[in-house]
Amino acid sequence: xxxxxxxxxxxxxxxxxxxxxxxxxxxxxxxxxxxxxxxxxxxxxxxxxxxxxxxxxxxxxxxxxxxxxxxxxxxxxxxxxxxxxxxxxxxxxxxxxxxxxxxxxxxxxxxxxxxxxxxxxxxxxxxxxxxxxxxxxxxxxxxxxxxxxxxxxxxxxxxxxxxxxxxxxxxxxxxxxxxxxxxxxxxxxxxxxxxxxxxxxxxxxxxxxxxxxxxxxxxxxxxxxxxxxxxxxxxx
Amino acid sequence: xxxxxxxxxxxxxxxxxxxxxxxxxxxxxxxxxxxxxxxxxxxxxxxxxxxxxxxxxxxxxxxxxxxxxxxxxxxxxxxxxxxxxxxxxxxxxxxxxxxxxxxxxxxxxxxxxxxxxxxxxxxxxxxxxxxxxxxxxxxxxxxxxxxxxxxxxxxxxxxxxxxxxxxxxxxxxxxxxxxxxxxxxxxxxxxxxxxxxxxxxxxxxxxxxxxxxxxxxxxxxxxxxxxxxxxxxxxx
Numbered sequence: 001x002x003x004x005x006x007x008x009x010x011x012x013x014x015x016x017x018x019x020x021x022x023x024x025x026x027x028x029x030x031x032x033x034x035x036x037x038x039x040x041x042x043x044x045x046x047x048x049x050x051x052x053x054x055x056x057x058x059x060x061x062x063x064x065x066x067x068x069x070x071x072x073x074x075x076x077x078x079x080x081x082x083x084x085x086x087x088x089x090x091x092x093x094x095x096x097x098x099x100x101x102x103x104x105x106x107x108x109x110x111x112x113x114x115x116x117x118x119x120x121x122x123x124x125x126x127x128x129x130x131x132x133x134x135x136x137x138x139x140x141x142x143x144x145x146x147x148x149x150x151x152x153x154x155x156x157x158x159x160x161x162x163x164x165x166x167x168x169x170x171x172x173x174x175x176x177x178x179x180x181x182x183x184x185x186x187x188x189x190x191x192x193x194x195x196x197x198x199x200x201x202x203x204x205x206x207x208x209x210x211x212x213x214x215x216x217x218x219x220x221x222x223x224x225x226x227x228x229x230x231x232x233x234x235x236x
Numbered sequence: 237x238x239x240x241x242x243x244x245x246x247x248x249x250x251x252x253x254x255x256x257x258x259x260x261x262x263x264x265x266x267x268x269x270x271x272x273x274x275x276x277x278x279x280x281x282x283x284x285x286x287x288x289x290x291x292x293x294x295x296x297x298x299x300x301x302x303x304x305x306x307x308x309x310x311x312x313x314x315x316x317x318x319x320x321x322x323x324x325x326x327x328x329x330x331x332x333x334x335x336x337x338x339x340x341x342x343x344x345x346x347x348x349x350x351x352x353x354x355x356x357x358x359x360x361x362x363x364x365x366x367x368x369x370x371x372x373x374x375x376x377x378x379x380x381x382x383x384x385x386x387x388x389x390x391x392x393x394x395x396x397x398x399x400x401x402x403x404x405x406x407x408x409x410x411x412x413x414x415x416x417x418x419x420x421x422x423x424x425x426x427x428x429x430x431x432x433x434x435x436x437x438x439x440x441x442x443x444x445x446x447x448x449x450x451x452x453x454x455x456x457x458x459x460x461x462x463x464x465x466x467x468x469x470x471x472x
Contacts, residue, residue: 171365171367222341
């Protein structure tokens with residue numbers, strides 16, 4: 001692990017709490033409109049369209065499509081499913097799509113990343129766009145040194161290009177890059193291309209919908225419950 | 237200019253003072269070794285190999301070559317030219333190449349960028365590599381939101397791909413991006429692809445070697461003497 005120069009992080013669920021962040025905003029909007037919505041279920045339903053949306057791109061069924069478009073299409077679907085579509089006009093839907101640019105970090109994320117940043121270059125390697133990830137970091141004070149977005153690597157994880165184009169854009173060998181994530185399959189994909197790996201346990205990410213990633217199921221270089229644990233393991 | 241979402245900056249000469257930074261380090265090294273070198277001339281000579289090195293890539297004469305390699309090749313040349321090659325071993329040359337990762341900002345750069353960052357996403361669009369630019373920013377406290385490096389856009393300015401791939405990686409239209417630079421030809425290239433432009437006057441960048449860029453010679457959206465002037469013009 002002495003060779004590691006840069007740490008890249010999955011973002012949604014690993015660094016930020018998408019479920020709590022979206023649910024809090026949805027609850028606020030519902031209250032203001034006087035409508036009844038299970039805000040937590042709404043956040044989970046929105047997220048449930050994410051992987052299928054990305055997989056249509058990854059499989060080649062659909063050309064590269066920005067994440068904002070995928071989020072917006074899913075929003076239209078779930079507003080319908082929750083029976084509240086009539087309450088939301090075009091401008092409000094556009095604004096709600098940007099909630100994904102404004103997610104709140106888990107409490108350990110910013111302190112842990114600050115420690116890692118004293119020794120390593122750190123950045124997200126996320127399916128989010130550059131503008132989404134940079135806006136999120138600016139708002140939340142996440143101290144990234146660089147952004148590796150889907151719009152830069154031109155692929156969505158777990159496609160090999162996501163990991164390989166990231167290393168290329170860093171001009172680093174895979175063994176010099178450590179992928180940090182709360183999702184076993186993300187780390188397994190990274191590991192298969194030669195990256196180092198750190199698993200951060202986030203067993204509450206999906207709440208009622210969590211079906212996996214309650215623990216590390218692969219053999220990763222670091223396994224921890226919070227981002228500061230990576231700093232501990234690396235001696236930062 | 238209301239459409240502008242992101243500002244991208246040339247780095248060498250525009251944000252950081254490469255000549256002063258390299259000359260100061262070279263003077264220190266020469267003193268420690270007890271050798272006589274015109275450190276300012278050394279810095280200028282090193283830089284003089286930069287554009288020809290990039291142009292061999294841009295013209296297609298040579299495949300994409302990392303900036304560290306171009307800097308290192310030029311270092312070997314000038315150590316010979318200055319007649320001091322025998323004083324510098326392999327390890328020291330490798331370390332000196334990293335001086336370009338550790339350049340100091342002009343005094344107005346960090347305060348001006350902080351102001352712009354309150355309203356816009358800001359990043360370098362530079363011929364430097366991701367690691368070079370991120371390391372430089374971390375050391376100097378430059379508050380970039382993202383990094384657009386030659387290793388990300390896979391081209392060197394003034395090749396069209398540098399500007400167009402940057403906009404694509406930001407998922408923004410060229411008119412939503414403002415290129416900020418101290419070099420007329422960089423801005424003219426950006427402008428020809430539809431980007432907005434801001435010229436920052438740095439008439440002392442090259443010192444004794446400065447032959448152009450004493451003033452804006454094109455018609456740019458903003459012309460100023462320091463980065464804070466862009467913030468003034470944009471009302472930040």
